[in-house]
Amino acid sequence: MALIVQKYGGSSVADASSIKRVAKRVAEAKRAGHDVVVVVSAMGDTTDELIDLAQQVTPLPPQREMDILLTAGERISMSLLAMAIHNLGVDAKSFTGQQAGVITDEAYGKARIIDVTPSRIRDTVARGSVAIVAGFQGVNPSTNDVTTLGRGGSDTTAVALAASLKADVCEIYTDVDGVFTADPRIVPSARKLERVSYDEMLELAASGAKVLVLRCVEYARRYGVPIHVRSSFTTHTGTLVTDQPAAEGEIVEQPIIAGVAHDRSEAKITVVGVPDVPGKAARIFEVVASAGVNIDMIVQNVSVAATGLTDISFTLPATDGAAATAALSEHQPDIGFASLQYDDTIGKLSLIGAGMRSHPGVSARLFAALSDAGINIEMISTSEIRISVVTRADSLDEAVRAVHTAFDLDSTEDEAVVYGGTGR
Numbered sequence: 439m440a441l442i443v444q445k446y447g448g449s450s451v452a453d454a455s456s457i458k459r460v461a462k463r464v465a466e467a468k469r470a471g472h473d474v475v476v477v478v479s480a481m482g483d484t485t486d487e488l489i490d491l492a493q494q495v496t497p498l499p500p501q502r503e504m505d506i507l508l509t510a511g512e513r514i515s516m517s518l519l520a521m522a523i524h525n526l527g528v529d530a531k532s533f534t535g536q537q538a539g540v541i542t543d544e545a546y547g548k549a550r551i552i553d554v555t556p557s558r559i560r561d562t563v564a565r566g567s568v569a570i571v572a573g574f575q576g577v578n579p580s581t582n583d584v585t586t587l588g589r590g591g592s593d594t595t596a597v598a599l600a601a602s603l604k605a606d607v608c609e610i611y612t613d614v615d616g617v618f619t620a621d622p623r624i625v626p627s628a629r630k631l632e633r634v635s636y637d638e639m640l641e642l643a644a645s646g647a648k649v650l651v652l653r654c655v656e657y658a659r660r661y662g663v664p665i666h667v668r669s670s671f672t673t674h675t676g677t678l679v680t681d682q683p684a685a686e687g688e689i690v691e692q693p694i695i696a697g698v699a700h701d702r703s704e705a706k707i708t709v710v711g712v713p714d715v716p717g718k719a720a721r722i723f724e725v726v727a728s729a730g731v732n733i734d735m736i737v738q739n740v741s742v743a744a745t746g747l748t749d750i751s752f753t754l755p756a757t758d759g760a761a762a763t764a765a766l767s768e769h770q771p772d773i774g775f776a777s778l779q780y781d782d783t784i785g786k787l788s789l790i791g792a793g794m795r796s797h798p799g800v801s802a803r804l805f806a807a808l809s810d811a812g813i814n815i816e817m818i819s820t821s822e823i824r825i826s827v828v829t830r831a832d833s834l835d836e837a838v839r840a841v842h843t844a845f846d847l848d849s850t851e852d853e854a855v856v857y858g859g860t861g862r
């Protein structure tokens with residue numbers, strides 16, 4: 439008998455019949471003798487719809503109210519799922535993040551979990567019931583206000599609960615069969631990974647592979663929680679995210695490349711005509727940081743000798759574009775740059791693999807694949823196990839497919855299936 443934390447994403451509980459299907463799965467795990475804690479996301483695209491609704495009421499909703507609004511999505515799905523499980527003759531109780539003991543800092547909209555005190559969850563499970571927990575939310579103890587963990591945060595709730603409850607495994611149920619070598623929505627020939635290390639999964643998640651949210655992988659690595667990513671629509675074995683060595687006799691391939699990720703959520707700012715003297719880059723990035731904006735890639739052009747001026751470009755989340763541009767414009771006189779250019783039609787492709795540490799020629803092969811496909815590279819950045827490039831947004835899909843093929847990642851078997859979801 440094991441303690442299993444199961445998390446069901448929005449596409450797995452999109453409507454009443456999906457909720458009943460998930461309830462059956464939960465009841466089966468319970469009847470098989472396991473202790474089961476379930477974390478659930480809001481139904482379908484509910485969170486996006488609530489955000490749209492708020493935008494219709496006011497262009498700048500107060501963050502506190504926004505968090506109260508968004509936590510409502512998970513309350514709907516958790517109670518409906520508890521009812522559906524109950525209807526199958528298995529006792530189930532639902533809990534908000536606060537009731538489940540998910541304690542966070544005070545940052546509305548992007549709160550971090552600072553503690554988990556799941557005594558009510560433990561009691562519920564000890565009494566033989568299934569505990570259902572609303573994902574993506576917690577409470578800040580100093581204000582007693584509810585907070586949300588940022589988009590995709592139910593994954594983090596699940597891993598944090600699994601760590602705190604010392605669960606045997608955290609199962610993340612979604613609308614694809616696991617973690618693939620690329621997003622199956624873009625690359626139908628993507629291959630499912632049997633296993634992936636925390637480091638590779640961290641880079642994939644940080645580079646836009648939204649099948650797992652970055653923070654949940656950080657959490658899992660810190661506490662050594664094994665994650666099994668799988669589909670709620672099939673019984674196929676999914677992908678194991680772990681650093682534990684494979685069991686003896688199990689053949690695990692060690693490919694150079696784990697996968698190709700893409701990200702359409704960034705924008706590029708170019709600061710044009712910056713005086714090429716010490717201290718200007720520091721000032722620019724101080725200003726951007728003090729606006730609360732995290733930046734990703736940076737490129738500084740060679741300065742033109744005759745003018746002594748240079749251009750500095752950097753990428754950032756497009757949602758922070760307005761804040762960064764406003765902050766820089768305010769400081770234009772003291773920094774002394776000529777103008778700002780803002781471009782939100784960029785895409786980022788990242789190639790990830792622990793094997794690239796020891797295999798020369800990976801960058802050359804990547805750049806050749808892009809050039810053969812006629813795709814221009816605008817920026818480049820690397821880490822030990824990742825190479826990222828910025829392209830035009832409208833050539834990103836083609837770039838991902840070209841690179842996937844160039845690294846022999848295409849599957850020779852069936853096409854990857856996307857069972858649900860709208861991809862929103």
Ligand code: ADP
Nearest residue numbers: 447448449612616617618620621623647648649
């Ligand atoms: P959920 O609602 O279950 O949380 P998400 O939409 O957040 O699901 O994540 C699942 C989606 O992640 C898939 O439908 C797929 O389009 C996308 N995805 C992106 N990259 C990958 C990848 N490398 N492997 C699998 N899925 C990926």
Ligand code: ASP
Nearest residue numbers: 479485574589590591592
């Ligand atoms: N419902 C939230 C979102 O859409 C959290 C989640 O699904 O993980 O971002």
Ligand code: MG
Nearest residue numbers: 447590648649
């Ligand atoms: Mg998700």
